[in-house]
Amino acid sequence: MSKTFSIIKPDATKRNITGSINSIIEKSGLRIIAQKRIKLSKIQAEEFYSVHKDKPFFNELINFMISEPVIVQVLSGIDAVEKYRKVMGATNPENAEEGTIRKLFALNVQENSVHGSDSIDNARNEIDFFFKSE
Numbered sequence: 001m002s003k004t005f006s007i008i009k010p011d012a013t014k015r016n017i018t019g020s021i022n023s024i025i026e027k028s029g030l031r032i033i034a035q036k037r038i039k040l041s042k043i044q045a046e047e048f049y050s051v052h053k054d055k056p057f058f059n060e061l062i063n064f065m066i067s068e069p070v071i072v073q074v075l076s077g078i079d080a081v082e083k084y085r086k087v088m089g090a091t092n093p094e095n096a097e098e099g100t101i102r103k104l105f106a107l108n109v110q111e112n113s114v115h116g117s118d119s120i121d122n123a124r125n126e127i128d129f130f131f132k133s134e
């Protein structure tokens with residue numbers, strides 16, 4: 001068993017589809033072992049996405065991520081990081097496979113409904129960033 005970190009993004013909380021997304025996560029076999037609804041501060045969002053700070057979409061991404069509350073989650077399962085990336089689907093929903101969260105729910109490449117860690121190291125760091133104090 002391993003863990004990964006997930007965010008249900010503002011486009012999804014705004015549309016009231018967090019339950020539908022959690023249902024897909026659970027049907028995949030991943031277990032939601034922690035979650036909370038929070039509003040990201042600008043500083044938190046900038047730090048969380050600092051790897052993208054030089055990308056042309058960075059400012060828009062930060063404004064999107066702080067526009068509405070998000071649900072931050074810890075998921076557990078076998079090969080959780082890799083598994084959740086598959087369940088999420090490609091970053092751009094136009095390229096996402098049928099049945100993935102992004103294919104089903106994403107509005108566009110930015111408003112793509114979910115975040116999932118892309119490595120075991122990043123999963124640990126991202127979980128610590130949002131849940132360490134608990």
Ligand code: IDP
Binds near residue numbers: 111
């Ligand atoms: P990922 O979420 O699939 O790991 P990343 O490349 O790490 O994708 O990008 C982080 C987030 O930045 C994406 O999920 C999406 O919200 C946003 N993003 C990525 N590429 C673009 C783009 O080309 N235009 C606008 N937003 C983008």
Ligand code: MG
Binds near residue numbers: 118
């Ligand atoms: Mg990423």
